[in-house]
Amino acid sequence: MNKRLSALAGMLLLMLGLPCAHAGLVNDIPSCYAASHFTFSSPPPDRLLYVLIDQAAPLSPALQKSVIDNINHALGPATKFVVAEFSRTSNNHYLQVLHTGIIESPMTPSERSNVPVNALGGFDNCMRDQAFFAMHMADTAAQQILQSATGTPNQPNDILLALKTVAPVIAQDPARQKVLFLVSNGFENSSFAHFASGTFNPEQMLQQARTQGLLANFGGAQVFVLGAGITP
Numbered sequence: 001m002n003k004r005l006s007a008l009a010g011m012l013l014l015m016l017g018l019p020c021a022h023a024g025l026v027n028d029i030p031s032c033y034a035a036s037h038f039t040f041s042s043p044p045p046d047r048l049l050y051v052l053i054d055q056a057a058p059l060s061p062a063l064q065k066s067v068i069d070n071i072n073h074a075l076g077p078a079t080k081f082v083v084a085e086f087s088r089t090s091n092n093h094y095l096q097v098l099h100t101g102i103i104e105s106p107m108t109p110s111e112r113s114n115v116p117v118n119a120l121g122g123f124d125n126c127m128r129d130q131a132f133f134a135m136h137m138a139d140t141a142a143q144q145i146l147q148s149a150t151g152t153p154n155q156p157n158d159i160l161l162a163l164k165t166v167a168p169v170i171a172q173d174p175a176r177q178k179v180l181f182l183v184s185n186g187f188e189n190s191s192f193a194h195f196a197s198g199t200f201n202p203e204q205m206l207q208q209a210r211t212q213g214l215l216a217n218f219g220g221a222q223v224f225v226l227g228a229g230i231t232p
Contacts, residue, residue, distance in 0.1 A: 027080075029101040029134055032126035036119060040111060042104035045080035048175035048221075051142060052166060054184035055087030056157040057227050058149040067146060067183055067226060068139050074179060075135050078105040082169075083141040086162035094158070095165055098141040103134045146183075158190040160214040171219025178221035185230045 033041045051071060059067070075081060080102045086095040106127060112120065163182070170178055193205050209215050 026100065027102045028099050028137065029103070029130060032104060032123055032130055035126060036123050038115070038123075042102075043078070044174060045102055046078040046105075046176050047076070047080070048170065048173045048178045049074045049079060049081040049181065050166060050170050050179065050221075051081065051083045051138070051181045052162065052183070053083075053085050053142060053145045053149075054157065054159065054162075054182075054227070055085050055145060055149045056151045056155050056189075057183070057185040057187075057230065058151050059146060059183070059227055059230065063227060063230075064143070064146045067142060070181060070224075070226065071138050071142055072135055074181070075103060075131075075138060077103055077131070079103045080173070080175060081134070081138050083138055083145075084166065085145040086159075086165075087157065095162055098144070099137055101134045101137055103131055151185075154189065156189055157187065159184055159186065159188045160193075160209060160216075161190070163216045164214055167216035167218050170221050171217055173219075178219065180218055180221050180223045182223065182225045183227050184225065186225070186228045187231075 031042065049071070053067075071081075080100070082097060082100045084095060084097040104127065107115070107123070115123070166180070170180055193200060193208075
């Protein structure tokens with residue numbers, strides 16, 4: 001790896017160890033195309049993985065591992081990922097994005113044929129480093145949320161509002177394939193509903209959600225839920 005791309009790898013390592021003031025607002029992973037000073041860039045990500053973790057739903061070590069395994073399985077080239085948490089239990093903290101990152105697409109054969117041979121090795125190494133650091137960044141952010149999760153039966157938790165908040169971001173993303181990976185037990189405990197009480201009418205609550213505008217539109221995204229029904 002040449003000195004410039006080696007410096008990029010070092011910067012990625014540094015970023016993984018420090019909190020980012022702009023986390024979630026911009027791509028937290030530097031571009032290998034930009035570092036190589038190519039006249040072209042990677043196309044926009046083809047896939048979006050939005051990981052939304054409920055801090056009010058602590059999981060067993062086995063389920064925490066399952067969360068990380070699913071994230072790693074979903075990450076790959078041409079993928080944008082977002083790792084976010086939600087909870088209303090401490091200092092009015094509600095929803096926060098820890099990291100947004102993009103794993104770039106590899107060069108096309110025609111692009112490679114127009115790049116000097118001595119630049120290809122460094123770029124390929126950088127792309128491998130980028131994929132590794134992206135996965136490590138996503139894993140570390142998710143583990144941070146999972147390990148700090150706490151929950152009690154009466155803990156306030158606005159799950160529907162959290163989903164309503166992130167839905168426009170997912171729906172408006174230009175990626176062709178979109179996935180929302182929700183980690184939550186699904187126990188809404190807000191002014192809208194108290195699932196933990198066990199005394200509710202599903203049809204009535206669904207109608208109330210419609211009336212209050214709490215049903216989210218994810219723009220055709222696939223939605224996967226891990227942890228549904230698990231009590232604190």
